[in-house]
Amino acid sequence: MFFEGSEKKIEVIVTPQYQSLRRLGDGFWAQLVTRANAEILSCIRNPYCDAYLLSESSLFVWDDRFLMLTCGTTTLVDAAIGFIEHLGQDAIAFASYQRKNEYLSHLQPSSFEQDLLRLRRHVSGKAYRIGHLDSHHHYIFCTDRDYRAAADDCTSELLMYHIRGEAADYLRGSRQTAAGVRHLLALESMLPEFQFDDFLFQPLGYSVNAIRGKDYVTLHITPQETSSYVSLETNLDLGNYPVDICAQLLARLNPGSWDVIGFNSTPQNHTFPAHLCLGSCSLASEQGYNIDFSHYQHLSHEVLIPEPM
Template sequence: MFFEGAEKKAEIQTDLKQISLLNDLPDSFWKTLVSCCKAQVLSTISNPQCKAFLLSESSLFVWDDRLLILTCGETQLVNSIEYFIQQVGTKKIKQLTYQRKNEYFAHAQPSCFGDDMKQLSPYIKGCAYRFGELDGHHNYLFHYENDFTALPDDKTYEFLAYQISETASELLTSSNISAEKIREFLSIDSLLPDYVIDDFVFKPYGYSLNAIKEDRYLTIHVTPQAGSSYISFESNIDLIVVAPLFIDILKPLSFDILSFNEHEFSQKTLPFKEANYVSKSLVEKTLPNGYHVNFANFILPQLQFTQPTQLSVEGENHAL
């Protein structure tokens, strides 16, 4: 069974003088917003600074003046963003970033990034970039181009692992594996001892986790099946520093790091080279909205031949 793990992601920052996302919008608003892209809220955790919704397909985080939503599978996240803009109005929106990474099965998606930008264009004028080459891992990023400038300490990180080891894949696809066992495997409890954690194991497999502490968050989404394995980590804690631990656990043949406002990217990623990974792609730019974005794809050079994947001739198209 194949599943499109690749996420679409949107981050919206709002004007706290005009609206408090936590106080002025009821849970029913977020449920409707999420339903616009055909996802559902599975559970919710919160603290005074942040509310985190675990979704049927990924996660939504809401702070007083910011929201972050990631959805995967065949969801049309852009519909949720359009709903937010229509309900809240662009005047209250200080910044909007809409991001899509390249999918495994682009042909199975209801829209492409260009379609999504066209859908947003009546509301938001912006600019768009592709980080990474067309023939490899890449991320499309669109943002509202206005007088907004990001604060230098507003840092976020993505660590995306592909082709995890057979051992990791087998464990994470084992039947009836518990959330506790997956957290233990990923060292979550020791890594985030004082975070409030909400997680869910999907059937037949798949795992999502939201963790929050004050205004800090980490979200993990696991598509563990061999052949199309993909595990995403997204956080405002420094994932470049934590990545070697996850690399050691998952032994991915390839991974991406995407960071916003991390100015020591080159220096911090040196340990990956020591672990024999090489950079297939290295891209950076300070965007017009002030965010300094770095994108890198690392791969582990192969020395041994492997067998091809045999496909079911009568199989799902998505596998192809």
């Protein structure tokens, strides 16, 4: 029943000279997704963005950039390299490649170090690990060519581990529906103007993409009892959004621990459940991204249940 929910992520911004990425067409993106060992399940579009729901997470394509997230044992680095080879290095203004700590890293087809070695044969850049190896940590590689991020170019990630309580029980149950999950997490009331595309996996798991103009929100749920993981990612400016999305999700999903990663987005934690922030890091990239990483632990003692093997 184990499934690695933790996502790998690539984001690429092309140079202004480059034609629209959306004009590469569905076939191109389907092939790129295949290189990562995933497939496209469905797509929603608006005049700014094509949002693909994948068998393992999501792909968003705008005219000037794309973002792909893949979980499980996918090989996202292959897609990243395939894309760089297809467009040529000169078309790429900025690229980042990220991985989080996995539950079972030894089951992954490659380590971040190995991915890094391959990426650096195609494009130069700086890479860091933020966080201790025996705790939650985040790997990030960013290209180092001249580029300056727009001030409103922000991304927020909320990664939740060990969800508990009624919502978690529902997500592990056999009677759930996609509409039921949307209702449980109040997704439609939190994101009233968004267009939704979601999917319920068998036997367990839920993915949703939501878009509004250039804005996206994507949420992926791996509810498995001993290795649960729920991730939210968005380019909304959460600090100026009418609803406190992170606080609402934390309250409903009640995770034992959670991480917040922000790119030009400073996490507000005063509405979080009682916690100890075990560690945090702020890293300013030369390309104008302030990268924040914080690892939170629910301020409670947990009676651990031995897991028979």
